[in-house]
Amino acid sequence: MMPDALNIQDIVEVTxxxxxxxxxxxxxxxxxxxxxxxxxxxxxxxxxxxGQVFSAGDWNKEFTIQSVCKPFAYQMAxxxxxxxxxxxxxxxxxxxxxxxxxxxxxxxKRPFNPMVNAGAIAVASLIKKDSKVAGARAFVExxxxxxxxxLKIDASVLAxxxxxxxxxxxxxxxxxxxxxxxxxxxHTLHQYFSQCSLLVNCRDLALMAATLANMGTNPVTREPVFxxxxxxxxxxxxxxxxxxxHAGEWAYRVGLPAKSGVGGGLLAVVNRQLGxxxxxxxxxxxxxxxxxxxxxxxxxxxxxxxxxEFTNVGSSFVQAxx
Ligand code: GLN
Numbered sequence: 001m002m003p004d005a006l007n008i009q010d011i012v013e014v015t016x017x018x019x020x021x022x023x024x025x026x027x028x029x030x031x032x033x034x035x036x037x038x039x040x041x042x043x044x045x046x047x048x049x050x051g052q053v054f055s056a057g058d059w060n061k062e063f064t065i066q067s068v069c070k071p072f073a074y075q076m077a078x079x080x081x082x083x084x085x086x087x088x089x090x091x092x093x094x095x096x097x098x099x100x101x102x103x104x105x106x107x108x109k110r111p112f113n114p115m116v117n118a119g120a121i122a123v124a125s126l127i128k129k130d131s132k133v134a135g136a137r138a139f140v141e142x143x144x145x146x147x148x149x150x151l152k153i154d155a156s157v158l159a160x161x162x163x164x165x166x167x168x169x170x171x172x173x174x175x176x177x178x179x180x181x182x183x184x185x186x187h188t189l190h191q192y193f194s195q196c197s198l199l200v201n202c203r204d205l206a207l208m209a210a211t212l213a214n215m216g217t218n219p220v221t222r223e224p225v226f227x228x229x230x231x232x233x234x235x236x237x238x239x240x241x242x243x244x245x246h247a248g249e250w251a252y253r254v255g256l257p258a259k260s261g262v263g264g265g266l267l268a269v270v271n272r273q274l275g276x277x278x279x280x281x282x283x284x285x286x287x288x289x290x291x292x293x294x295x296x297x298x299x300x301x302x303x304x305x306x307x308x309e310f311t312n313v314g315s316s317f318v319q320a321x322x
Contacts, residue, residue: 008046008303009054015298016044016056025282025290028262033160034281037063041264043202043279044295047210049272051219055203062199063279064157066261067099067120069139069195071234071242072208074114076142077126078230089126089180090119092237099244099262099287102171109178115241115259118171124192125181132187136194145225146211147204148218158197165193200265202279209267209275212257235269239307246286246293254296255306266292270305 020042029035043057077086091105095112104111104118111118128135136153144151172189175181181188200208211218212235216226238257243250250258256276258268264281266289276299280291300306 008048008052011299011302012044012046012054013056015295015302016042018298019291019294020057022291022294023282025284027264027281028283028287031157031160031164031262033154033157034064034263037264037281039282041279041281042291043277045202045206045277046299047203047206047219047275047277049210049214049219049274053203053206053220055206057202058279059202061279062201063265063281064154064196064261064263065143065198065200065205065265066196066263067115067117068200068205068208068259068261068263068265068267069143069198070115070120070123071212071238071259072143072146073120073123073127073139073195074237075226075230075234076139077114077123078233079227081126083230083233086123086126090114090122092233092240094241094247096245100167100171102167102174104174104178104180110180111175113237113241115237116244117168118175120195121168121172121188121192122175122180124195125175125184125188128184128187128191132190132194135187135191139191139195140198142225143198143200143204143208145221145223146208146218147200148207148221148223149204151204152199153194153197154199155197158193161193161196162189165189168192196261202265202277205265205267205277205279206275209269209277211275212269213271213273213275215272235271238269243288244286246284246288250293254293254300255308256296256300258296260288260292262287264289264292266296268296268300271307274305 216228235257278292
């Protein structure tokens with residue numbers, strides 16, 4: 001049985017209804033500005049590699065991307081420095097620890113992976129440009145291509161991240177101590193905080209995920225965005241580390257490369273098929289969107305999307321739609 005396009009829109013709407021009354025979890029407040037969002041916001045968006053987009057709820061409501069920036073910054077580092085040089089600064093091992101853990105690999109002194117803050121700060125240090133403005137702009141420009149529209153940084157969230165970011169500062173100085181990042185710590189942190197403060201909506205995240213699924217080409221604009229030789233590196237790390245200390249459970253139950261952020265965004269990639277995004281800012285204790293996890297589980301089950309699904313409906317239904 002192949003779900004057709006109409007079915008996907010129906011399934012997205014039914015899933016939205018099913019979880020619209022779930023109000024578990026709390027919005028993030030450790031970055032004061034994030035505490036101001038409406039906790040009831042909820043959107044689901046699915047973008048197929050043939051350019052069709054299915055959505056329900058507040059799909060055009062903007063929020064900050066937060067940690068969902070991490071796979072894309074990692075992709076940029078791989079493109080700029082190549083695999084070997086990037087691996088000198090950040091590993092690919094799940095940490096089993098919280099996203100903001102102040103911890104490096106005891107042997108190599110590298111951060112465990114680019115999906116936790118330490119790894120993302122190391123990546124930010126690699127992709128920052130000569131000036132703070134140029135580094136942030138290069139990131140925004142790339143994300144605009146992936147989203148297919150103009151994007152901007154939320155100046156208030158950026159200021160709030162920066163003034164409350166002492167834990168990230170501690171992580172950065174620990175890495176400076178071990179020679180993982182260079183001396184320009186404030187420049188590196190500005191790059192990282194700017195990336196996290198990018199304003200996106202749920203549709204943008206779905207298109208960014210679909211761009212990864214579509215071998216680096218935005219499926220709506222048809223613009224090439226990412227060098228596809230590195231996308232498998234990024235998806236592999238998302239699969240094993242994208243949801244921090246929930247990553248094993250996620251791989252078991254959902255089985256898709258994914259990334260969450262404390263702004264309430266979550267995206268998942270069905271390779272060569274779909275980008276899935278959810279926005280719902282109430283988070284669980286591990287900093288992942290409660291409804292984001294529920295929705296992805298539901299869609300993965302209903303559409304047969306788990307990477308190791310035997311019936312494997314998900315691997316062929318988009319072709320069937322085209
Ligand atoms: N900007 C946030 C931080 O560094 C991102 C964390 C997240 O989304 N998990 O703490």
